Amino acid sequence: MGATGWEYYVPYQADTAAALEELRERVFREGDYHWREGDGQTPAAPRPATIEELWRDEDVQEQGTHSILDMDRVLRPGEHPVWGTVQPVHPAEACRLTGTDVLTREHVEVIDGLVADRWLGRVAVLHDSTGRPSELYFWGFSGD
Numbered sequence: 466m467g468a469t470g471w472e473y474y475v476p477y478q479a480d481t482a483a484a485l486e487e488l489r490e491r492v493f494r495e496g497d498y499h500w501r502e503g504d505g506q507t508p509a510a511p512r513p514a515t516i517e518e519l520w521r522d523e524d525v526q527e528q529g530t531h532s533i534l535d536m537d538r539v540l541r542p543g544e545h546p547v548w549g550t551v552q553p554v555h556p557a558e559a560c561r562l563t564g565t566d567v568l569t570r571e572h573v574e575v576i577d578g579l580v581a582d583r584w585l586g587r588v589a590v591l592h593d594s595t596g597r598p599s600e601l602y603f604w605g606f607s608g609d
Contacts, residue, residue, distance in 0.1 A: 468584075468608050469607065470606050472602065474602055477600050481539045481601060482538065550585065550586070554589040562575050567596055582606075583607060
């Protein structure tokens with residue numbers, strides 16, 4: 466199948482780890498992730514009841530969900546990206562790419578290239594027209 470790009474906008478909150486967890490819960494609850502649907506001969510498997518149950522599935526362990534569910538935590542300052550993590554956009558990165566560290570939706574196309582590897586995500590604080598934080602933008606690539 467190959468990796469899938471994904472992106473999500475959520476209301477701003479200072480705790481990006483909490484925002485990630487709430488987003489993961491929403492995506493799971495809404496069923497907005499890759500799940501085997503059956504092939505006409507084999508019926509679709511029932512969707513799991515919990516995220517933990519989802520990750521016990523061998524196909525999911527090997528192929529992922531092609532969604533934010535494949536990310537399990539936000540990196541803290543000084544940590545290096547590893548499989549399944551979300552790295553916040555650093556102000557210096559934002560300035561280098563856009564000329565400002567006050568990102569808005571208009572900057573999304575420019576910063577999208579910050580995710581170069583599969584199984585990694587990024588998060589950026591997006592601001593409104595007055596310069597106040599208004600959204601968190603999560604994006605990345607995952608799945609096989």
